[in-house]
Amino acid sequence: MEVGVLEEDVAPSIDLLESMRSVGYSLEAAIADLIDNSIAAGSRHIDIDLEPASGDYVAILDDGKGIAPDAAVEALRLAGSVGERTSSDLGRFGLGLKTASLSQARCLTVVTRHLGERTALRWDIDHIKASGRWSLLRLAPIEVRKLPWANRLDLQQSGTLVLWQRLDLLVGDAADPGELVRQRVEPLIESLALVFHRYLHARKGGIQIVVNGNTVKPLDPFLTSNPKTQVSPTQKIAIGGDEVKVTAYTLPHVSGLTPDERRRPDLGEHMREMQGFYIYRNERLISHGHWYGLARMDDLSKQTRVQVDVPNTIDYLWNLDIKKSRAEPPASFKTELRRLMSGVIEKGRRVYTYRGRREGGAPTVHLWEKIRERDGFRYEVNLEHPVVSALLSGLPTGDASRVLRLLESLADAFPVHDLFAEMAGNVAPISADRADDAAVESLRVFRDSTDTRPPVDEVVAMLAHVEPFSTMSDLDAVVRKIWQEDLDGTE
Incomplete structure (x- = not known):
């Protein structure tokens, strides 16, 4: 003293x-x-x-x-x-x-x-x-x-x-x-x-x-029991002389969830705020629902959740609060994570933006086409879609013009904001009961649109990448049946 x-x-x-x-x-x-x-x-x-x-x-x-x-x-x-x-x-x-x-x-x-x-x-x-x-x-x-x-x-x-x-x-x-x-x-x-x-x-x-x-039953935020959940390889990052493990999970699209999973709040209306890092200290969840400035909380990344396992030996670096309900990653950790994030986020975005593509195959021909403009985007009916093209080419000029105006009106009235609200709540879209009947009728229109009818195998190969036929499990059998109809004199 x-x-x-x-x-x-x-x-x-x-x-x-x-x-x-x-x-x-x-x-x-x-x-x-x-x-x-x-x-x-x-x-x-x-x-x-x-x-x-x-x-x-x-x-x-x-x-x-x-x-x-x-x-x-x-x-x-x-x-x-x-x-x-x-x-x-x-x-x-x-x-x-x-x-x-x-x-x-x-x-x-x-x-x-x-x-x-x-x-x-x-x-x-x-x-x-x-x-x-x-x-x-x-x-x-x-x-x-x-x-x-x-x-x-x-x-x-x-x-x-x-x-x-x-x-x-x-x-x-x-x-x-x-x-x-x-x-x-x-x-x-x-x-x-x-x-x-x-x-x-x-x-x-x-x-x-x-x-x-x-x-209390465990609530696994990463849906590891769902076979459609995508798991990235675990990355090990050295922080403060110890090791932090990082594993990224991409959750399935809502259509890939079971009925019980869809009823979970964190997979439904609260899914958007549940994305981000899940910080665990000795397997006990400390903090979740944050990207810590490394990504934006948006609807296209809401399928992405990243598990971060932190040992208690480096508590001092994580600003762990008394309540053990918040942890702020150290700057060195953020630097390492930033290197990994782009691929992780992109995988989550593809759950929505590439749902129409088949692995290893050609891009799907969609009925709706997204048009990007300087101030945003809009949707139009794809006039080059085989069924749409076949329908218009088989009509007199005046009728084709009126159908074209109708398609434009439908595009202008597309309920984008309502769709966004539903998808933000992770509500599962469902197909109308008439979907299969409409697809069959569209096949007939396509069949009758040309004088020279292509072989069935060529038609099946082409339509396998065209909406709505690309989702039909029995496409080959349906096409053969439609192609045989008029040969038998039946419709």
């Missing part, structure tokens, strides 16, 4: 507890933080109960190894020591249990069983303010028995019960707290299904999370 300089200890005001409550936790982020602790404790089953009748409490019970008495006091200390960190650790600041819990409730109680010994501790904001002391309460056995879910913990060999009571910030001034709490159950399940989907995966011996009696 410098000569002539005095030191003075300045203890924080008890009002610090109230200030800590404004960190910005959502209910979903707060409970996810507690689940991190349960996973670190080796839990296989985690029960969460949002009291649905009166909204009096939230209980989180796990079957982990529990906490030893001395360690329990340290765990409840504000910014307590997190001890020696392992490579699989999900914590960072030593604040999660306290700040997450007190962000929702005024009273936090932790009851834990470790090697048969039970410890019960409580932070009570109202008691602290009344006493003027940072006093951690130790509960007597008679008080523990009164707690919701304490009897369930007693049935286990080990585990931890976290109890939130006086849910002032969670329920606010709601006239019916129970109703408000019930409304939060489904969004919580959806959030946990995504954040912990890699831990919940049964084939990997995953953990089980139950919310108000509902088992």
